Amino acid sequence: MDKNEILKKVNAIFIDILDDENIVLTYETTANDVEDWDSLNHIQLVVAIEKQFKIRFTSKEIQSWNNVGEMVNSVSLKLN
């Protein structure tokens, strides 16, 4: 699966969990750009992404992402 495809799926998860259809993610998007992406929702997002891609992140990964691109990279590394 290429990164654009992963980004598209991650975007759909954000829309579902944060309950906001207007969210448009790019690789550069950070928590500062998405109003409801707080520490609570971050955990829900992590678990939903794991479920979607049937992967498991390490605790180091979960705490380390600075933007959506780094998140997508982590997913990509586990899938490929």
Added chain:
Amino acid sequence: MNEHINYICKRIEVLSPIHSKKLKKNRTFFDERYDELADVFFKKYLRVLQLENKTLDYAIACYLQMLADVTNETVEFLRTGKYTSTTFEEVNKRVYASPGVMEYYMHGLLLSQFLFKHHYQTLTFFTDTLPQYVNTTKSYLEVGVGHGLYLSSALDILDSKTTFTVVDISETSIQFAKNLINDTRVEYNLRDIFDFDKGEKYDFITLGEVLEHVEDPLGLLLKLNDLLSDDGVLFFTTPTNAPAIDHIYLFNNVDEIRDIVRSAGFQIASERSFLSEDVSAERAEKYKIAVLYDAFLKKISR
């Protein structure tokens, strides 16, 4: 806003922007007394930091470390529906008997009393209700004193002739509470509560966030029922769905807590449930958001 809280929030904005958003939301739950209570608290807490030759930046690092632990535990909880530890032996080794972990945990938890909305709401429920029991409380027992903030409030509120007894299993915790409280009226016992019996009954017992740390919460409440005088009052708090490095007993909902309280021979005099996040009840249930349950209990008359 209290200057120290302000400093903490500004530092967290830099160190953890994602958590900073939650702190901003929490501020709307702090009432008009918040600043005054925070002033009193920081006066005591800064003295503790000074005693230990530490700074507020150290406390912030401890708080963020505690949050990182909670994040990891929560992810695992949402994956499995269970807490990662289930036995006392595991968490004793992992946390209580590990001074390095206890150290950051105590500082982190203490700061959370003024940063988490449900911790602040619980603290004020305790300090608002305790004055009702001043006249009937000649002896006060606290089980699992933790950082000592509840005991510190009780010392301020209760009569000066009241006796104060503490039982805690962690040496780090007792030392931490001693430093925060700095009051010779308190007798500290480094002991497992199940092994504690001085043949005395207590008029008021506090059990703040302890039930989720034991394998047999019903057994603990029965023990406290035995230690409580006939007209005494037990104040306790415990959360539902709250994964943490030292939580072993999972309450799935508030009704499970009420059931155990009744089974232990108590009736509820007053109670509160505080959601840990600012979300709707529907969302809280869907995502298993923690609820902190607090109650003042009396013995069921026989």
